[in-house]
Amino acid sequence: MSKTFKAACVQNCATADVAHNTAATLELMREAAAQGASLIALPEYFSGLEGIDGLLHPAAFPEQDHPVLPAFSEEARKLGVWILLGSLGVKSDDGRIFNRSYLLDASGAIVARYDKIHMFDVNLGAGEIYRESATVAPGSEAVLAQTPWGGLGLTVCYDLRFAPLYRTLAKAGATMLAVPAAFTKVTGEAHWHVLNRARAIEHGCFVIAPCQYGTLSGGSECFGHSLIVDPWGNVLADGGNGPGVIVAEIDPEAVVRARGKIPALEHDRAITFRRTGREEPKSAAE
Numbered sequence: 361m362s363k364t365f366k367a368a369c370v371q372n373c374a375t376a377d378v379a380h381n382t383a384a385t386l387e388l389m390r391e392a393a394a395q396g397a398s399l400i401a402l403p404e405y406f407s408g409l410e411g412i413d414g415l416l417h418p419a420a421f422p423e424q425d426h427p428v429l430p431a432f433s434e435e436a437r438k439l440g441v442w443i444l445l446g447s448l449g450v451k452s453d454d455g456r457i458f459n460r461s462y463l464l465d466a467s468g469a470i471v472a473r474y475d476k477i478h479m480f481d482v483n484l485g486a487g488e489i490y491r492e493s494a495t496v497a498p499g500s501e502a503v504l505a506q507t508p509w510g511g512l513g514l515t516v517c518y519d520l521r522f523a524p525l526y527r528t529l530a531k532a533g534a535t536m537l538a539v540p541a542a543f544t545k546v547t548g549e550a551h552w553h554v555l556n557r558a559r560a561i562e563h564g565c566f567v568i569a570p571c572q573y574g575t576l577s578g579g580s581e582c583f584g585h586s587l588i589v590d591p592w593g594n595v596l597a598d599g600g601n602g603p604g605v606i607v608a609e610i611d612p613e614a615v616v617r618a619r620g621k622i623p624a625l626e627h628d629r630a631i632t633f634r635r636t637g638r639e640e641p642k643s644a645a646e
């Protein structure tokens with residue numbers, strides 16, 4: 361079993377200025393590294409996005425030309441840390457973008473990429489409408505990345521509401537689940553803590569969930585409260601509101617202990633479905 365290490369979440373508020381956001385998150389990353397973090401996770405769209413007519417038009421580029429990637433690759437190498445780039449807008453070939461998460465190792469190499477699968481197309485009322493699929497092309501593949509501390513399942517934001525994705529990752533070997541986010545304030549207040557704790561408890565995994573705070577350039581209000589949750593569901597660190605860094609110790613043995621008490625992953629059973637009750641008489645036309 362791998363040894364204990366420190367993980368961190370950076371909590372920022374992305375403006376319309378990608379260069380500013382990049383500099384600010386690099387600064388917070390250095391703070392996390394100074395506190396001994398070996399794995400540092402950044403929120404969804406940490407480097408910024410533009411909100412035009414309520415749609416998302418992140419400052420997106422083809423991956424090979426992305427202006428943000430080299431800076432963070434270099435920083436991972438300089439600090440000797442692994443970095444989860446929560447997500448960047450990366451041009452897709454259908455004129456939209458991918459909401460793509462990257463894991464960089466301590467040499468700065470991209471060791472995993474994951475395209476957000478579930479699109480936040482919702483109407484929260486009071487004029488708060490999101491149509492992520494209007495500008496984002498969904499991914500379709502769950503991604504488990506190997507790290508020196510165990511398997512890290514990659515997810516993004518709205519994915520958090522879809523438990524089967526986390527079950528797939530846990531059954532594939534994940535002992536840690538990444539949930540970089542820009543959760544809205546409205547839904548964050550109602551659901552963020554309980555959903556992250558549920559994913560940790562259901563799968564006996566650590567959850568590392570960096571979230572943006574404040575009002576983004578697109579106008580949406582983000583919840584903040586980046587979280588690190590242990591496999592028993594205890595919140596080890598909560599970023600509250602405002603810029604900053606949270607750091608917590610990740611002891612892989614905690615996964616063994618939680619799963620030893622509640623071996624839910626082993627008890628999981630395939631479920632069949634049968635409709636019962638009186639069938640409605642079919643009309644002659646049918």
Ligand SMILES: O=C(O)CNC(=O)[C@H](CS)NC(=O)CCC(=O)C(=O)O
Nearest residue numbers: 480492517518542543544547578580
């Ligand atoms: O809003 C922004 O400008 C940035 N946020 C995003 O890009 C994404 C897609 S719109 N936000 C979410 O997925 C929120 C999910 C969420 O909040 C929930 O599932 O409750």
